[in-house]
Amino acid sequence: xxxxxxxxxxxxxxxxxxxxxxxxxxxxxxxxxGGTRKPPVPADxxxxxxxxxxxxxxxxxxxxxxxxxxxxxxxxxxxxxxxRPLVDTLVAALQAIPPIVVVALAFPALGFGSAPTVLAxxxxxxxxxxxxxxxxxxxxxxEARQAARxxxxxxxxxxxxxxxxxxxxxxxxxxxxxxxxxxxxAAIGALAGAATLGTPIITGLQNQNELHILQGAAATAxxxxxxxxxxxxxxxxxxxxxxxx
Amino acid sequence: xxxxxxxxxxxxxxxxxxxxxxxxxxxxxxxxLTAIAIWALVGMGWLSIAPNRLLPGEALPATAVLGGxxxxxxxxxxxxxxxxxxxxxxxxxRAARFALLLGxxxxxxxxxxxxxxxxxxxEPPSARCMVGAGFxxxxxxxxxxxxxxxRGVRPTLVAAIVLCGVVALAIAKxxxxxxxxxxxxEYRARSDLFRAALLRHVALSVSALAxxxxxSIPLGWLAxxxxxxxxxxxxxxxxxxxxxxxxxxxxxxxxxSFALAAWSSLRGLGLAAIGPTPALIGVAAYLMLPxxxxxxxxxxxxDPAVIETARGMGMxxxxxxWEVRLxxxxxxxxxxxxxxxxxxxxxxxxxxxxxxxxxxxxxxxxMAQFAPDLIILGSLPIVAMAILADLALRAFELRxxxxxx
Numbered sequence: 001x002x003x004x005x006x007x008x009x010x011x012x013x014x015x016x017x018x019x020x021x022x023x024x025x026x027x028x029x030x031x032x033x034g035g036t037r038k039p040p041v042p043a044d045x046x047x048x049x050x051x052x053x054x055x056x057x058x059x060x061x062x063x064x065x066x067x068x069x070x071x072x073x074x075x076x077x078x079x080x081x082x083x084r085p086l087v088d089t090l091v092a093a094l095q096a097i098p099p100i101v102v103v104a105l106a107f108p109a110l111g112f113g114s115a116p117t118v119l120a121x122x123x124x125x126x127x128x129x130x131x132x133x134x135x136x137x138x139x140x141x142x143e144a145r146q147a148a149r150x151x152x153x154x155x156x157x158x159x160x161x162x163x164x165x166x167x168x169x170x171x172x173x174x175x176x177x178x179x180x181x182x183x184x185x186a187a188i189g190a191l192a193g194a195a196t197l198g199t200p201i202i203t204g205l206q207n208q209n210e211l212h213i214l215q216g217a218a219a220t221a222x223x224x225x226x227x228x229x230x231x232x233x234x235x236x237x238x239x240x241x242x243x244x245x
Numbered sequence: 246x247x248x249x250x251x252x253x254x255x256x257x258x259x260x261x262x263x264x265x266x267x268x269x270x271x272x273x274x275x276x277x278l279t280a281i282a283i284w285a286l287v288g289m290g291w292l293s294i295a296p297n298r299l300l301p302g303e304a305l306p307a308t309a310v311l312g313g314x315x316x317x318x319x320x321x322x323x324x325x326x327x328x329x330x331x332x333x334x335x336x337x338x339r340a341a342r343f344a345l346l347l348g349x350x351x352x353x354x355x356x357x358x359x360x361x362x363x364x365x366x367x368e369p370p371s372a373r374c375m376v377g378a379g380f381x382x383x384x385x386x387x388x389x390x391x392x393x394x395x396r397g398v399r400p401t402l403v404a405a406i407v408l409c410g411v412v413a414l415a416i417a418k419x420x421x422x423x424x425x426x427x428x429x430x431e432y433r434a435r436s437d438l439f440r441a442a443l444l445r446h447v448a449l450s451v452s453a454l455a456x457x458x459x460x461s462i463p464l465g466w467l468a469x470x471x472x473x474x475x476x477x478x479x480x481x482x483x484x485x486x487x488x489x490x491x492x493x494x495x496x497x498x499x500x501x502s503f504a505l506a507a508w509s510s511l512r513g514l515g516l517a518a519i520g521p522t523p524a525l526i527g528v529a530a531y532l533m534l535p536x537x538x539x540x541x542x543x544x545x546x547x548d549p550a551v552i553e554t555a556r557g558m559g560m561x562x563x564x565x566x567w568e569v570r571l572x573x574x575x576x577x578x579x580x581x582x583x584x585x586x587x588x589x590x591x592x593x594x595x596x597x598x599x600x601x602x603x604x605x606x607x608x609x610x611x612m613a614q615f616a617p618d619l620i621i622l623g624s625l626p627i628v629a630m631a632i633l634a635d636l637a638l639r640a641f642e643l644r645x646x647x648x649x650x
Contacts (some may be wrong), residue, residue, distance in 0.1 A: 003447030098591025
């Protein structure tokens with residue numbers, strides 16, 4: 001019930017922010033604040049950029065989730081436990097590096113476009129997913145594990161039919177946080193030539209056009225809230241289905 | 246956890262039976278990392294000589310640049326890792342291997358610097374000698390091996406060995422071992438700018454953290470006292486997080502310029518529409534979420550039974566807050582402070598876009614010129630500061646948490 005309420009509230013905020021990003025509203029807002037009249041970013045261009053922005057963020061979070069869950073499952077095995085401190089240190093270091101620095105450093109090697117941004121977002125999002133996976137798997141009761149073993153489950157069956165499903169709520173929460181972070185952060189990709197909602201922000205900064213900055217900012221925030229709303233409402237739908245006996 | 250000893254034993258046996266042992270996995274990782282480092286030494290581009298600082302150069306392998314030293318280093322690496330491969334012989338052996346690996350890494354750095362200086366002889370002054378992919382791969386692989394070797398060695402011992410390494414590097418730098426590398430050339434050309442950027446970056450990130458703390462401590466206190474207020478604060482501060490930082494900075498520049506046009510007396514306070522003012526406000530705005538959360542959850546961290554006991558002893562609310570809640574909640578608060586400090590260093594980078602200076606200015610200039618060395622020169626100190634802040638506050642977090650457990 002709480003999820004439904006939060007989801008609907010996020011959707012409402014997304015809608016309001018999208019309205020602010022709309023060329024007419026944004027123009028009027030800037031003029032009311034004392035800005036001069038300037039040509040806004042047209043709505044269809046904004047929608048196109050939003051689609052690219054979303055693709056970039058979703059791709060990165062998908063890669064980060066696969067990596068994070070795989071690593072999380074691995075370091076909770078007895079074979080992987082020895083590597084847990086190393087993985088922890090490494091992933092924490094990756095997250096401590098500011099995404100803009102990853103973009104800048106990858107830029108000469110990977111060139112103009114979305115590749116440096118995807119790399120930066122993957123680095124940034126692995127840690128939350130890894131943490132969620134480890135916390136989820138560690139919370140699986142030992143009885144459940146023992147029962148599964150007693151029933152003759154293989155190692156893979158234990159992972160995929162017992163541990164991961166039981167850890168799923170925490171993993172899903174972590175992926176949601178990562179997705180919202182990725183959507184908000186993907187805007188910096190514009191500095192390395194990725195077409196995102198950061199593009200009007202950067203051109204606005206260069207040409208002192210606060211209207212473009214406002215539209216880019218409002219559209220990015222709208223997309224982040226939309227991602228949150230879609231995730232929460234999607235969960236409500238999935239969870240409503242009856243569990244097989 | 247109260248389990249029958251038999252159950253625990255059987256679980257352990259079941260777990261071990263079908264799976265690889267942890268040792269085998271750790272050994273496999275070591276072997277892979279060693280193979281990667283050796284491949285980087287003999288098979289990848291190590292140094293490249295470019296006609297100037299913007300054009301890419303021709304990459305040469307380490308075997309061509311360092312000569313016999315490349316083979317010797319590969320052999321040394323093999324011997325060091327091989328010595329600890331079969332058996333894990335205690336802390337002293339690990340520490341020795343750690344020191345040897347670090348020595349090898351530093352030796353390779355110095356050799357590469359000298360080789361770069363030598364290969365520039367006879368080239369025009371605009372020529373640059375850049376380190377290539379092989380060099381970075383080798384450094385990465387050896388750092389991972391070092392991290393693995395550092396497990397089970399006392400942190401103070403690790404720190405002492407690393408300190409010796411840093412001193413060795415500093416001596417090598419003083420004697421001019423690295424002068425031939427393109428990044429040092431870039432640094433020499435901008436050493437004043439670099440120093441100014443360092444001062445500005447540190448000043449901006451520390452002041453933003455201080456401003457955010459000043460706001461967040463009362464805000465966190467209020468959020469802890471009034472649950473209704475907490476929901477509002479949380480929604481507002483989370484909302485700020487989804488606004489891209491570049492956009493917030495840009496909007497602050499516009500808003501400040503409108504405000505300064507309307508109330509020109511504000512200029513007398515030293516406020517300006519571009520530069521440090523919008524950067525400080527913008528960075529502080531993002532730091533408020535982790536800090537406020539840290540304060541509010543830290544205050545709530547104490548067990549209600551402990552609070553009841555304190556109240557039963559006749560302590561006032563104020564004394565409970567200072568003498569019970571504060572010490573018990575300190576680890577949570579420090580954890581929030583750590584997140585905020587790391588973010589502060591990273592976000593300050595973006596201040597370079599709005600004229601606030603700092604290392605961001607170097608990075609963005611490098612990106613605009615497509616000059617890799619300038620980008621690296623600006624980025625490495627940011628990465629170093631962020632990781633150091635993270636490590637230092639993590640250590641502090643453990644220290645304040647220890648008396649509880």
